[in-house]
Amino acid sequence: MGFLDISHVSKAYGSVQVLHEVDISVEEGEFIVLVGPSGCGKSTLMNMIAGLEPITTGDISIRGRLMNGVHPSKRNIAMVFQSYALYPNMTVAQNMTFGLEMHGVPKAERDRLLADVARLLQIDHLLERKPGHLSGGQRQRVAMGRALVRNPDVFLFDEPLSNLDAKLRVDMRTEIKKLHQKLGTTIVYVTHDQIEALTLSTRIAVMNKGYIQQLGTPKEIYDTPANLFVATFMGSPAMNILPATIKVRDGVAFAEIADAQGRLQSLQFSQKNLASWDGKEILLGIRPEAITDIDGADRKSQNIQRFSNVVTVIEPAGSDTFVTMTVSGRDVVARMRADASVAARDRFEFAVNMDKAVVFDPKTEARIPG
Amino acid sequence: MSVASQDTAVKTGSIAKVFIYLILVLFALFYLLPLYVMLTNSLKPLSEITGGDMMSLPKAWTIEAWLSAWSTAQVGVSPTGLRPYFINSILMVVPAVAISTVLGALNGYILTKWRFRGDTLLFGLMLFACFIPFQIVLIPMARILGILGIAGSTQGLVLVHVVYGIGFSTLYFRNYYASFPTELVRAAMIDGAGFFRIFWRIMLPVSGPIAVVTIIWQFTNIWNDFLFGASFAGLSAMPMTVALNNLVNSSTGVREYNVHFAGAIMAALPTLLVYIVAGRFFVRGLMAGSVKG
Structure with a gap:
């Protein structure tokens, strides 16, 4: 029994099923991120936690109290909306204390809580302004402040950063993480941005088409994605997925892939349990940073395989250089050190860290566990 | 710019x-x-x-x-001038405008923020009120006023105008609230505000522009209405428009054109006044800054 329990929750609009049997148990103080493409059901799930949408089947409980059918204001939750949803006719102070006022908190107490939160978020000087006179970042802070003064059991963030420009988004992301570390509150956070998910969360629920594809720590999600969807959705640039044939020689499995000229080369797997796949097609998943030049290869890796191929394009990105090549008919991206000496159209010797390689069953698209 | x-x-x-x-x-x-x-x-x-x-x-x-x-001046049979009828009109137009505007605002709020099955159909049906010619409803309306026992009274006229006005005021407010961010309503729900509290504290304070439009529209229509006034008002509840007609058509003695002109201007003054006063409060951009960055 967790702090926030979502058990067997489904949602249907008429005959359209938008969420299927979702199970998440959140511990107190966790930062859970629901991530997925638009239409995956993540916002619907959040609205059901908030009580803004009825639950079709299943139970949601907070602190062991069943929340089905409980009014949003009686769940002791607070929500930060994508558009901030600040009341345009009220000042910042009124915006932040409106909820307290509605809950009958006396004026003196309200002012004290307001002052505390305003100091914490450094918005003391904005309290008498109207939302229309604030910048995007300030509005964001006020929206968080409005949630904080309530001191709720669970914070719900619905894509709170997606209306900010790129620079501010990164700053506020750090801000939110700091806030979570300082206050230790339980947060459920919805986003479609996988970077936000990886940086902020203690655990991630990757969702697609109304199903939870994988629930795990950022490291689990990134290193051992449960299926092809999670593998390609999380990480930027996306994980390289290429068809390969498994060859077993002397009990050791190799992946046979073709370089740009169609020459077959073998990469030895670190994974041991692939003997039964001898001669079969699989999908090989390799993160861009697991393909490097020889000198840049991860020194801790037990299994660096060499692979020679013709370079198609080089994209220097300041800190890294992205190198594109063709493998088994697909474009593959390698992420190298900025000073790696690579030239386009040359043949180059790549180092592939097979400790980080994952294998997918092409039929079920699920990862073959190692 | x-x-x-x-x-x-x-x-x-x-x-x-x-x-x-x-x-x-x-x-x-x-x-x-x-x-x-x-x-x-x-x-x-x-x-x-x-x-x-x-x-x-x-x-x-x-x-x-x-x-x-x-x-x-002689109006119909009695030499009262237009004053009593002017007062009749005020007694009719103020409650009629107030009630139809408030009901329109409530309807618009419900039709956009408390959606229910069939709400679009209901709204469509309400719009018929904007298209039905007045003449069609005269007889059924007379019957209903009779049943309610308010035939010939100012209350009766108020009812008629409210019923006719709701279609328009609902249309105005619904379309205005449709662009009002629903997230604000949800935020208020989480904050613990109920149905009327959200309406009163969140929706109404930003409804200024559309309220002014509705009030101008309703006031002009109801004040200038002749047909309902002529059909449903008894002698005691007769509005200004009907009285003006009686003043001009009174057939005793000479036709006092100067009096007729003065009466006509009097009948037109309140609508003019509403345009001048309310128009000043027609400020746009009240919604600016509520959402987005």
């Missing part, structure tokens, strides 16, 4: 400009002509009008015609 558009606008020649303004002034004068005739003739003694000179300014200025139209 204005600077840029001035810089980039195609230069209009000064001769063309003079020509344009000349035409505009001529048109303005032409449209003002009836008002001029009404005003000047209402301030003349009757003899000057019957003398045949409608267009000239009064030789002897007098407000006699105004006083007469207000308190002593």
Whole structure:
């Protein structure tokens, strides 16, 4: 029994099923991120936690109290909306204390809580302004402040950063993480941005088409994605997925892939349990940073395989250089050190860290566990 | 904005400009002509009008015609002037405008923020009120007023105008609230505000522009209505428009054109006043800054 329990929750609009049997148990103080493409059901799930949408089947409980059918204001939750949803006719102070006022908190107490939160978020000087006179970042802070003064059991963030420009988004992301570390509150956070998910969360629920594809720590999600969807959705640039044939020689499995000229080369797997796949097609998943030049290869890796191929394009990105090549008919991206000496159209010797390689069953698209 | 558009606008020649303004002034004068005739003739003694000179300014200025139209002129059978009917109209138009506007705002709030099955259909049906000609409902309405026991009274007229006005006021408020971010309502729900509290504290304070539009529209229509007033008002509840007609058509003695002109201006003044006063509060951009960055 967790702090926030979502058990067997489904949602249907008429005959359209938008969420299927979702199970998440959140511990107190966790930062859970629901991530997925638009239409995956993540916002619907959040609205059901908030009580803004009825639950079709299943139970949601907070602190062991069943929340089905409980009014949003009686769940002791607070929500930060994508558009901030600040009341345009009220000042910042009124915006932040409106909820307290509605809950009958006396004026003196309200002012004290307001002052505390305003100091914490450094918005003391904005309290008498109207939302229309604030910048995007300030509005964001006020929206968080409005949630904080309530001191709720669970914070719900619905894509709170997606209306900010790129620079501010990164700053506020750090801000939110700091806030979570300082206050230790339980947060459920919805986003479609996988970077936000990886940086902020203690655990991630990757969702697609109304199903939870994988629930795990950022490291689990990134290193051992449960299926092809999670593998390609999380990480930027996306994980390289290429068809390969498994060859077993002397009990050791190799992946046979073709370089740009169609020459077959073998990469030895670190994974041991692939003997039964001898001669079969699989999908090989390799993160861009697991393909490097020889000198840049991860020194801790037990299994660096060499692979020679013709370079198609080089994209220097300041800190890294992205190198594109063709493998088994697909474009593959390698992420190298900025000073790696690579030239386009040359043949180059790549180092592939097979400790980080994952294998997918092409039929079920699920990862073959190692 | 204005600077840029001035810089980039195609230069209009000064001769063309003079020509344009000349035409505009001529048109303005032409449209003002009836008002001029009404005003000047209402301030003349009757003899000057019957003398045949409608267009000239009064030789002897007098407000006699105004006083007469207000308190002593023959309206129908009694020499009361227009005053009691003016009061009737006020007693009818104020509650009718207030009630239809508030109900329209509530309807718009419900139809956009508390959606339910069939709400679009219901809204569509309410819109029929905007298209049904008045004449069709005369007889059924008379029957209903009779059943309710408010036939011939001011309350009866208020009811008629509220029923007819809800269609328009709902249309206005619904379309206005449709662009009002639903997230604000959800935020207020989480904050613990109920149905009416959200309406009162969140929705109404930003409804200024549309409320003004609705009030101007409703006031003009209800004040100027003749058909319902003539059909449903008894002698005691007769509104200004009907009384004005009776004043002009009273057949005893000579036709006092100066009094008629004064009465007609009186009947038109309140709507003018509403435009001037309410128009000032028609401020846009109240919604700016509620959402987005």
